[in-house]
Amino acid sequence: xxxxxxxxxxxxxxxxxxxxxxxxxxxxxxxxxxxxxxxxxxxxxxxxxxxxxxxxxxxxxxxxxxxxxxxxxxxxxxxxxxxxxxxxxxxxxxxxxxxxxxxxxxxxxxxxxxxxxxxxxxxxxxxxxxxxxxxxxxxxxxxxxxxxxxxxxxxxxxxxxxxxxxxxxxxxxxxxxxxxxxxxxxxxxxxxxxxxxxxxxxxxxxxxxxxxxxxxxxxxxxxxxxxxxxxxxxxxxxxxxxxxxxxxxxxxxxxxxxxxxxxxxxxxxxxxxxxxxxxxxxxxxxxxxxxxxxxxxxxxxxxxxxxxxxxxxxxxxxxxxxxxxxxxxxxxxxxxxxxxxxxxxxxxxxxxxxxxxxxxxxxxxxxxxxx
Amino acid sequence: xxxxxxxxxxxxxxxxxxxxxxxxxxxxxxxxxxxxxxxxxxxxxxxxxxxxxxxxxxxxxxxxxxxxxxxxxxxxxxxxxxxxxxxxxxxxxxxxxxxxxxxxxxxxxxxxxxxxxxxxxxxxxxxxxxxxxxxxxxxxxxxxxxxxxxxxxxxxxxxxxxxxxxxxxxxxxxxxxxxxxxxxxxxxxxxxxxxxxxxxxxxxxxxxxxxxxxxxxxxxxxxxxxxxxxxxxxxxxxxxxxxx
Numbered sequence: 001x002x003x004x005x006x007x008x009x010x011x012x013x014x015x016x017x018x019x020x021x022x023x024x025x026x027x028x029x030x031x032x033x034x035x036x037x038x039x040x041x042x043x044x045x046x047x048x049x050x051x052x053x054x055x056x057x058x059x060x061x062x063x064x065x066x067x068x069x070x071x072x073x074x075x076x077x078x079x080x081x082x083x084x085x086x087x088x089x090x091x092x093x094x095x096x097x098x099x100x101x102x103x104x105x106x107x108x109x110x111x112x113x114x115x116x117x118x119x120x121x122x123x124x125x126x127x128x129x130x131x132x133x134x135x136x137x138x139x140x141x142x143x144x145x146x147x148x149x150x151x152x153x154x155x156x157x158x159x160x161x162x163x164x165x166x167x168x169x170x171x172x173x174x175x176x177x178x179x180x181x182x183x184x185x186x187x188x189x190x191x192x193x194x195x196x197x198x199x200x201x202x203x204x205x206x207x208x209x210x211x212x213x214x215x216x217x218x219x220x221x222x223x224x225x226x227x228x229x230x231x232x233x234x235x236x237x238x239x240x241x242x243x244x245x246x247x248x249x250x251x252x253x254x255x256x257x258x259x260x261x262x263x264x265x266x267x268x269x270x271x272x273x274x275x276x277x278x279x280x281x282x283x284x285x286x287x288x289x290x291x292x293x294x295x296x297x298x299x300x301x302x303x304x305x306x307x308x309x310x311x312x313x314x315x316x317x318x319x320x321x322x323x324x325x326x327x328x329x330x331x332x333x334x335x336x337x338x339x340x341x342x343x344x345x346x347x348x349x350x351x352x353x354x355x356x357x358x359x360x361x362x363x364x365x366x367x368x369x370x371x
Numbered sequence: 372x373x374x375x376x377x378x379x380x381x382x383x384x385x386x387x388x389x390x391x392x393x394x395x396x397x398x399x400x401x402x403x404x405x406x407x408x409x410x411x412x413x414x415x416x417x418x419x420x421x422x423x424x425x426x427x428x429x430x431x432x433x434x435x436x437x438x439x440x441x442x443x444x445x446x447x448x449x450x451x452x453x454x455x456x457x458x459x460x461x462x463x464x465x466x467x468x469x470x471x472x473x474x475x476x477x478x479x480x481x482x483x484x485x486x487x488x489x490x491x492x493x494x495x496x497x498x499x500x501x502x503x504x505x506x507x508x509x510x511x512x513x514x515x516x517x518x519x520x521x522x523x524x525x526x527x528x529x530x531x532x533x534x535x536x537x538x539x540x541x542x543x544x545x546x547x548x549x550x551x552x553x554x555x556x557x558x559x560x561x562x563x564x565x566x567x568x569x570x571x572x573x574x575x576x577x578x579x580x581x582x583x584x585x586x587x588x589x590x591x592x593x594x595x596x597x598x599x600x601x602x603x604x605x606x607x608x609x610x611x612x613x614x615x
Contacts, residue, residue, distance in 0.1 A: 056521060058517065058520060058521055079523050080523070082521060082523035083523030084523075086522075087518070087521035089514060089517065089518055089521065090514075091514065093514050093515055093521075095518075095532075095533055096515075096613050096614055097536050097611035097614060098613070099613070106522060107522050107523060110522075110523050110524065110528075140612070141613070142613060142614075156522065166521075
């Protein structure tokens, strides 16, 4: 597993079908940086799939040039080219009469690897996508769930270790929960493999989650905006992009930021075994009571504190907390649940700070201003 | 499962019972000299061999013509051929087999024989395999073809490794129908000197020899049922796994 991504460069690429007045893809130029995930997102029929399929020449461009890692893709034999470019599609496109192992081994087989090497590779790929080779290698696609089929589809696309991966709505046909898992797994894989991935979807949330960069495409595959997800969310280039980003752009932007990225506030805290009278309220209305290992337990109001003889058992239990790894959107949810500040905990569950609504709104405003 | 298995074995068993019963009845009775000249082991075996050979040759011609024609008619560059091929095969099936057979016999002006019988009978049995090959290849999910090309299979690679195996169940079903048509129409082979069980039926009818007539009919029917059963076995064994 060595081959890292190569840069893809499309230069003035046009696709015109005979007998049609307008081009399906009109003068498309883009650089897909090596090792990044670029998501093409746009409405149905905008030409995003056509554009992607020109990269592996399932559709031949009418004019323009395409290079992969500096090599002119239009000069390579199309079958040879496609063996070097991973391809995953909706509903996996697995061959129903091939076993899982045979499906994954197709491209290595086409490349003429010997059987032993193919077998070892198949096993490695199944491990990589989280399918136990002993259990699944001999099964037919029909005997797998939709999510498992997609995993096999991704394994097949990666089997020959291509530097470039094209994915055409690969998670479009599975339920939302499985889709979430598959997206997480793709990100984990990408963290290890650093392929150059072109990913087509019409789901903007998926684009935000997966993309290092997002290309929002309009009619005839015109690039309406090509930028990082947070820049697009914070500052859509025009009304069409804004419409596609949809309602709740600010909330979506919050899913891109982690609690560890922002400045945390502090609360007045006290150990549960401390004497109530010794607690310095410091002008605050609430005290956060921590257990022996500094984990948050309860919020105690100053009035309660005055009359209590012990901190144990008084106040309102902490309902929800977030970790440093949580997104700001999770933090916002915790605030709503808590009815105020969200408590932030560290890796052992210990209190590290608080987060309030003002901080979050400031972050959103700063994003807007900087984008 | 068990019901299916019983059904599966019932067919050859019935054939065995009917043919065995008829043969036992015929050979246990006293036969006239005329009957004996037809109803003896060597001439019955000869009729069986002729009949089977005709069936095999007809089926072979059908497969060799209809399957490649079906493949060609489903390639993107030759789609327009599909209706043409189907129309021709339709004519073949619609025309009365016996008429075509005799016309061909007269046309060739030859003395008849296996090949004169086989060609028109193949023409007659062509349609099921041709139609099922076309339909079978057309019903392969286009996204599988796309996936195959997309991961670097050549066009012929996709045809042989993806399209063809997935079309096999339908092609085999068509083949079974064609086999039954061939074994049935091979009874006409006698009219062009190709022999077969038709000879017994014809002799029995013309000379009013009931036993010869019954034996010929029973053997022809038994062979047809048996061939159909062999077709079913082929469907089971050669259909791709993973689909059922």
